[in-house]
Amino acid sequence: MNGKGLRKSALCIALGMCLSSALSLQSAHAANNDGSLVGRTTPGAQVTVTSPDTGFTRTVTADEQGNYRFPFLPVGNYNVAVSSDGAAVGEARTVTISLGNATNLTVASATDLAAVQVLGSRVISPIDVTSTESATNITRQEVARLPVQRDITDVATLAPGVNRGEFGGISFGGSSVAENSVYINGLNVTDFYNRVGFSSLPFSFLQEFQIKTGGYSVEFGRTTGGVINAVTRSGSNEFHAGADLVFDGLMQSEAKDHTGLISRYDETEENNYAVWASGPIIKDRLFFFGIYEKRDLDGQNTNDGGTRFFKTDGNNDFWGAKLDWQINDSNLLELLAFSDKNDTTQDSYPFDHTTGDRGERDNRTFNKNGGDNWALTYTGYLTDALSMKVLYGENERNASVNSLNDAACNLVQDRRVSADFIGCTSNTAVIDRTDTREAARIDFEWSLGEHLLRFGADHENNTSDYSSVYPGNGLRYEVSNIPASRRVNGVIVPDPTATAYVRTRQVANNGTFETENEAYYVEDNWSVTPNLVLNLGLRWEAFDNKDAEGRSYIEMDDMIAPRFGFSWDFNGDGRAKIFGNAGRYYLPVANVINIKQAGPFLDARRFFVFQGFGTFTNPSTGITYPDPILGQEIGTVDDSQGDGTVGDLTGEVDQDMDPVYQDEYILGFQQMLGETWSWGVRGIYRKLHDAIDDMEITYNGFCEVDTFVMANPGKDLTFFTDTDPDCDGDNDAMVTIDTSSQGWALYNDDGDLVGQRGWGQAKRTYRALEFVLDRAWDDKWAFNASYTLSYSKGNAEGPVNSDTDFADSGRTEAFDNPFVNLDGYGYLPNDHRHQFKFRASYALADNWLLGGTLDAQSGRPVSEFGAGNPIDSTEFLSHYICEFNCTEEFEPSERIYRLSPRGAYDRLPWAYSLGASIAYNRDFGRVKMNAKFAIYNITNEQTVTEVNETREEQDGIGTPNPFFFQGTGYQAPRYAQFILSINY
Template sequence: MKKITQFLVMTVAFLFATMSFAQGVTTASLNGQVTDVNGDPLPGATVLAVHTPSGTKYGVATDFDGYYRISNMRTGGPYTVTITYVGFKDYVENNVFLALGESKRVSTKLSEDASVLDEVVIVAGTDGVFDSGKTGADTKISRRQVNTLPTISRNIADFARLTPQAKVTGDDVISIAGQNNRFNTIFIDGAVNNDVFGLAGNGTNGGQTGVSPISLDAIESFQINVAPFDVKQSGFAGGSINAITKSGTNTWEGSAYSFLRNQDLAGKTPVDLVGNGEREKLAEFSANIYGARIGGPIIKDKLFFFLNYEREDRETPAPFDFGTYRGNSSLADITNLANFLQSNFGYNPGGFEDSVSSLVSDKFNVKIDWNINDNNALSLKHSYVKALQTSAGSSNQGSINFFNGGLGFESITNSTALELNSRIGNKFSNNLVIGYTTVNDDRDPLGNPFPRVNIRDGAGNINFGSEAFSTANLLEQRVLTLTDNFNIYSGRHTITIGTNNEFSNMKNVFFRQNFGDYRFSSLQDFLDGELPNRYRHGYSLIGGSGDASEGAPEFDFFQTAFYVQDEVNVNDNFRITAGLRFDVPFWADGTVNEDFNTRTVALLEAAGKDLQGARVGKGVNPNVHVSPRLGFNWDVKGENKTQIRGGLGIFTSRVPLVWPGGTYGNNGVTTGFIQLTGSNVPAFNPNPNTQFQDPPQGSGSVGGQIDLFAPDFRLPQVFKTNIAIDQKLPWGITFSADFIWNDNITAVIYENINIAGPQFFTTGAGSRPNYGFQKVDNTYSDIYLASNTGEGSSYNISGTLSKNFITDRLDVRTSATYSYGEADGILDGTSSQNSSQWRNLETVNGSNRPDLSISDFAAGHRVVANSTFEFKWSETIKTRIGLFYEGAEGAPFSYVVDGTGLLADTGSDSALIYVPANESEANLVDTSDLSASEQWTLLDAYIEGNDYLRGRRGQFAERNADRSNWSHIVDLKFAQEFGLKFGDKIHKLELTADIFNFTNLLNKEWGVRTFTNFNQVQLLDFEGFAPDGTTPTFSYNPRNAETDNIIDDRGLVSSRWQMQVGLRYSF
């Protein structure tokens, strides 16, 4: 902490001395050159841009070369741009609109002859395509698109899927350019709104509950940047999502709205789930959203406000037909289990068939905008989001999950952002943003406390008891950001100097399996009181409260960045952006474990383990991350018909703080964890308060998991390059093509350094090491060391065709994109726990010896199209239709062996299969259902019918080398608006219908989505070793093979259509 304090003092002194910070994108800009008819510059010409709705004025004079730049402008419009020069005709352009992040060029030649005005060059952008400030790939999403395209969840993710390089899954998880979904940055009004700790897969505060961070009605527009070669934008390897909220204007504007979904507005059971059986409706549920917004002037042209409130009461059914369950147990067996738990332990596990989860949320957003004077504007925003989720356990084809194995989750987020935009004469401007966010997440299990139990059930699983990761789970986040840009305008140059500072304080109560966690080989073993085959238990070593909060770690993290950039207008058609950024993270030290740092380190080093200098309690050293970038934009002929753009540079990403946060809790001093297998496991104990704990070792140290980070650990960095062309074609068509390459400089990798070397290598076909569950130091269960690797890369190619057709009464806008993305790496980082990062990695030779392989985030082939139609029947009657189509390859998955004993390295069931060339290589053994010969006949047929496996005979399967099926989905929005005019105001009533998977509504056999659990198909079961002790034997259950394409019938994004109807009044 001392080194952080010292640096803070120096940083604060520097900040007040220089007043330069950094930020996310919140504004737009104008630029151009003013000349006479001969092309000679007109220095001192006056350029005035007036934001008509608010009366906000932006005025500058051209420099010696006739150039002008107006930065930090409000987005939207319309603007009126007036250019004047003594002795020359004035130029006036109305209806100029600015998109978020856009740098629009307005250049003109002035003369006493009015006809010269025909030579005015306005880069007015076709949906943000032609933009003189655009270098790398981005997607701008306007308020019009938000209003017209289909959305049911009313979440940013519904629109992020418009980005060619983005992959959006059903739980609103956004991966961009083949990168980890946690390697994105999210800004709202310029302030960081990431789930900085990193537990939410969708990356937003409150995201674990399923709530969106802000109401769509509060958003003006947003932008998704994939490769912005602008050093002001950083903190991501994937993409940056920037949203700005609405502001009040001189015109009073408001709206009240309500949206509804229920079982009558949804399709029946997908055909492929029931075959010839009867299709059923969803169980009764309701989902309601209602809210209101209002904005207007407090003082005309001076002071404005905007308010929005939204309430959501959502129920989400999870239907389950027991006839689709692939496990061995019958319906009577499961019912008997529930009765057994009640009668023997007094525990009610809840039901296990159709379940319903619920979400109740409140969102409040307020924003004040103050035009202090013509040179300064201040904006202050506060948002409040409270969400309460109750998520019952839900069963599926692969597992029976009793309701009380679910969780309850309350999340409260408060976020405040202050932005000051200043113009200092014609030479300087400044943009300052200060943000402060607090997040409180409290997660608890449902039902009465009970140990967690997993029962292997053939091709299925049975789960009951308190959810393993919710028994002691509380998170408090405090994040302060100071951000600013200081711009200097000098001739053809726009020089930016800045710094970015983010201060985070985290407190995390997390003890997984705090009530005990047992795994049994079969249902009968559990009923007969047999020993489990695995036991896990996490607990606090400090105090004795039931929630183990005394052992909760609290830590600080600080990151600062300084940068400089020069944006050069080489001429009116060619712009180069060159910048250099320095990021420095500071990590606090943790609690020291003297036993580990002396005795255990000596054992590890004697075993040949390289700790890279890591010790318990020692934080990561501050290190400088350098990010040079170079971008360009070339309007080839100066006619806005051919634009070539691109760039290259280094991007430094954030990491979810939960990863290094593990070092503050999993230290062997404040927390304990025990994992036992084989003959050491204790008998099942139904009392969650008296679970078996790891006893003190001879040294006096209590064991558990240890998390370490190498002292020289570096944040993820990628080298990005992007080359693109935008071309206007005949008939008003615009074509864009982008190629993006990401190459890892420093990615994250884990090693369990407590695993001893291989004890032997298996014999027979497909030889691999077996580690015999041997540890270097038995005091500790696992010791995970995080460090860096330079391996891994990704690329994406895309091509887009777009066309607009706009008349007085008809507005049609359409685009279609094909994209293909590949990604590979060592570790995908899909978990919030360091242990799971390592355990769940599919490998041939063990998780300590992973190979470069296809990433979970490889997008594959994807086709996206969207069309919006607006029919203006009269001034007061309009019809809007929005269509969205996505055809995409399914997610990649791996073929693995079920059973940890094959590798015996304490990993999960993640050993990649050996694909037998013939029956003798399969090493199958008889089961109660099938003989080895019968199994081989079925397995051989499956391999032969699988394009991938057929080509891998005699070899190991590769990680993520196969994919789930393609899906083809069309979503539809229909809106009918009726208006009534009173004076100058039109009061409007709008009826809407958003239909997700409209494809399935058209035809019950269309719109099928599939998935694979955890990106794995456990094709073979490990049955132990042959009598020689080294030859592994296996069994094949044909039901296992059915898990490669499970029909998705979960939530909103499923294989059945769902409709949301809405009613809105606005003025």
């Protein structure tokens, strides 16, 4: 042991207790909504923990080696006392139990120790030398010291390797935004429809957050990204009450005119007013915490073209409650309930951005989301060594969109000018959806000497009640230029004088769709030596996605996910560790797949020669709008993606599909520097295996067909199809084809079938180095800095596509045909090569506190998508740009293409965001006041964060897209926030 370690050990013993000491290294694992206390003391001694807040008391007896453990402890502060044969061992101490972690506390007698002089103060080491996972814990107190928005998403992005992605989601370690899981008090609140969002709670209701970025134990699954774990506040023996007033969007700067098109986010404010109360119903037994929050939203913005003005209003109520019943010292019961229903209205007006004038309101859209949620959790301490936890709950999320003009107005776009809607509605669908999760799980911990066994099971029943149609007559009208090839819908446009065409699209669906997910897990945390812990886990999972008639559609079981981790306190002084883990993680199929692929889905597309605009008058407003005039039909109706019936789906889904999973490997090091500073480094390697996506099969080995099949690109596909010698179009046999070389029909210039083509397998790898430097808060100041160097490469971002803005999880364009990803391996949209994150807080005086944050990350790579390929005449997304001989007079084989690999066109610029806050605290007896003023994006950076990446029109080989590389997303302008909190 080195000199510093010896001094620390002596100091710990002199104080009677030490955390993470050299005397013991107990396995330190905790469940997903509480923490644990572990350690070593005199063999046979009685260790008692008592909560000063609730009076909860529990005593365990140390085993023959002196080890003791308190699993499933609610988050909070505890007093710890140890006695042996009626005599106290050491001194009583107070420890903090944090979310998802175990506090390692060794208690030893100082009877035989010579006097030790203690100089100064010490801060307990933040390094948990018994943990093998990668996680960041952040408390509400730390957030209050920083200029950080009061929501789970912003808190999560404080962790290294985590950043905001498309569709309002978060990317963990190169993953797409549709691969994460979010838990509140152990209840999974992740959106299972599309896996992007989650149920929301106000910050005033939350106590602590844990962001798991890798290496998490086998009790967590159904994610190939990361885990956000949060717990709410609870009541105590003292009555407390308070109010939080949040005024957001103050002093907001106007968005810049980046491209000559207008995109404004001006005068958008969201003010929240929360009141809460907590206390005992029965002292030492039954406690409550209740909260009510009023949410007012007032926003306005224009569309990109500056032709429409939108005014958004929301006036919503949130309520939440937490009940904790300490039945006795061995049995606890807690109830969580909250409602995050959110209704907003958006009024639409014609607008002239050159004058700033707006006309009369011509439509109002109603949006509803959120729902009622609850969970009941029982904790039982069956013996000193065996404990259990049981949870049952329901998570509800509604999604409803409709407008006043839905009955009368059709969707109309003139895509020759912009993507804006020019009809009397911009509501792209009339949707009514309710997603309900019924969740049940049971978890056990059993301490057997050097082995801590953890095992359990969880089951989820996820049901979506869904209906969706286009407004008006149910058709969407899109006007586009006829491409240079003059080929539309697979044929030559019959009118040689036509310059534009109209595509009408009818999309409709409805039904009840159910998915069942279940898992069992077992884990051994083995203290091999006093300084070495091994974590050995195994998780078994099964997913069953059902169609609208309740039949299994995509069913996968026997998914085995092994996990292995280690933590080595190599100096034996609790101040440094080497840790690592390797694990497999499976991703379930989102419910949107059941709904869009296994329901009575209708997707009928027809094409017509465009003969100009007529007029349509909205009967409710009297306002006249353009209405496309349809000429001669081009080609035939395409309903290959859905004809409005469920039917026999064995021809539309692989009957032997492999699941999507990711293997992860992590090796890390952490070390204390003095008593307040620590640093660490972590190397990460992630590899995603397989994808489940819709593939257009045009040749099955026997006949030419045209059907979309859910399958694993580049792997064997077994499906029901047509094998009749006459190829009559009727499915008659089950066939297996190797989609790495089969499935897509190839034709020569004369239209003769000459062979087949296959798909490449989905690939994604993430390599990163993370460096973290941290100074713990000591009532004076704190500092945290991290740098992440990462490389995310492959041909598949994940279940959603950021580069083509496709948000239906598992239904991307990436594998619609073999050419979308042909030679398309490269840097992926979530590849931010360099990321710096800084946060600091400083107590300027007794009542004043300064906070600051700085985020800097390099821009994402940009691709340029073409519309053709050098293999066949398909007109769709690809990484090939037609350079010569692109017009119709040239045969497909004569076209000359340029390869533009994924992410190789350019990179977006670095994005910087600087925030600052100042807070004033004052006590008036038992009443405490806190006022915080924060400014976000101080330098008013409005860097482009995404662009249009389509070089050619999607259905037009050689036809330039006029909006290519035009910005479609920017940093939000500078704004301020004021928070006033009063607590009693």
